[in-house]
Amino acid sequence: MRKNNYLILMFIILLVTLIACSNGESENAEGESSGEEVTVKLYTSESQDQVGAMMNEFKKEHPNINVDIFRTGTEEVIAKLEAERSAGGIEADMVWIADIDFFNSLDEEDMLEEYDSPNAENLNEDFIYNGGKYYEVRQIFNVLAYNTAHVTEPLESWHDLYRDDLEGRIAVANPNYSGAASLTLATLVSNEEFDWDYYVSLRDNSLKFEQGNGALASKVASGEYHAVSVVDFMARNAQNEGSPVEVVWPDEGAIIIPTPVGILEDSDVKEEAKLVIDYLLSEDAQNMFKEQGYIPVNPDVGVPENAPSVDEIDIMPLDLDFVKENREELKTEFSNIFNE
Known part of the structure; x- marks a missing residue:
């Protein structure tokens, strides 16, 4: 009889332990699973x-x-x-x-x-x-950056990218790959001060392309490119790491990404x-x-x-309706200009 009682008691203890472990594994204090990954x-x-x-x-x-x-x-x-x-x-x-x-x-x-x-x-x-x-x-913002070892006249405007002294030494990210470059394209083209003539001027100044912004930041830091359009944090990081890079927030406004x-x-x-x-x-x-x-x-x-502090940043207007309505046209016209 005692043996049976002992077995029953052990069974109850085992059952309670299993239930407690199961509850502990299924949910922790934050309601998050702590068992299976x-x-x-x-x-x-x-x-x-x-x-x-x-x-x-x-x-x-x-x-x-x-x-x-x-x-x-x-x-x-x-x-x-x-x-x-x-x-x-x-x-x-x-x-x-x-x-x-x-x-x-x-x-x-x-x-x-x-x-x-x-x-x-x-x-x-x-x-x-x-x-x-x-x-x-x-x-994130798209801005300009230049190599101070090769550029003596500081950049101030988006239009400076097609200055004669920068011919063949300018680059941007490819908008057919980079979302930041695509939004930059749409923002500039929708602005009557720039429109497609801006990209024609860049083409005529022998604009180069990189697939992404990382290569732009690296190559302007090395001096392979003298000036680039690039996302702000990458140019700033290159500058802070000691590279001869100056970050420019253009007079017309940075482009928010x-x-x-x-x-x-x-x-x-x-x-x-x-x-x-x-x-x-x-x-x-x-x-x-x-x-x-x-x-x-x-x-x-x-x-x-x-x-800069956020309240010091001038931002060029981003027309999302324009982006939506002209998504394919932007790609087509860009490809026509640059034979991409």
Whole structure:
């Protein structure tokens, strides 16, 4: 009889232990899975090294969430998404690229998950798109940069890129690959002070192209190019690292490059993806963006070395309706001018 009672008692203890362990593995204090690992697929055009570094920090806080990064240029990310959709289903859970018009299109098709991040409570409304369907997590601008060892007359205007002394030594990113370059193209062409004549003048001054902004920053630092149109943080980082690079915020205004991040509605790991959004908007991540050379969206974090304060930046108007209505025409006319 005692033996039977003992066996029953042991069975009860074992059962209670299993239930407790099961509850502990399925959910921790933050409501996040702490058992089986989960993978969030992120498609991005942002710098592989910098995004990878941020996701490594994210994993320290959420060890059971892996962020699998697919990185290429904005136009190629879009092409991959469209190909997957045509094949039966998008594999990405999150998208982070420099094409806000594409995000707007996704939103119109109800393909984005609305999320009210707690870390967006005090965020400028300009950085919260369509009720939280996608967010700006740091600020990027297209500006000019030149090599001070080769250029004696400082650049001040976008028009300076076709000065005679810079012939054959100027370069921009290819808008057929780079989202930042594509938005720069659309912004300048829609401005009556520039329009397509501006790009004809650049062509006549033997403009060169690079696939992305990283090569531009590297080659203006080395002196291979004397002046470039490039995203601000890359030029600023080269300057801060001691290269003979001067960053120019043009008189006509810098060109803002929205680079939203959002969660796809059909994702199977939306709750984990929301934690990624929370992290990117957190003070820790905002400070990390600052360390990487970006201007954060959280004004309390400040700005990186040699960056202007946000209220000092003049921005050229970005007409998103123009971008949407002329998307294909922009590519066609650009290709006609440069035989791309």
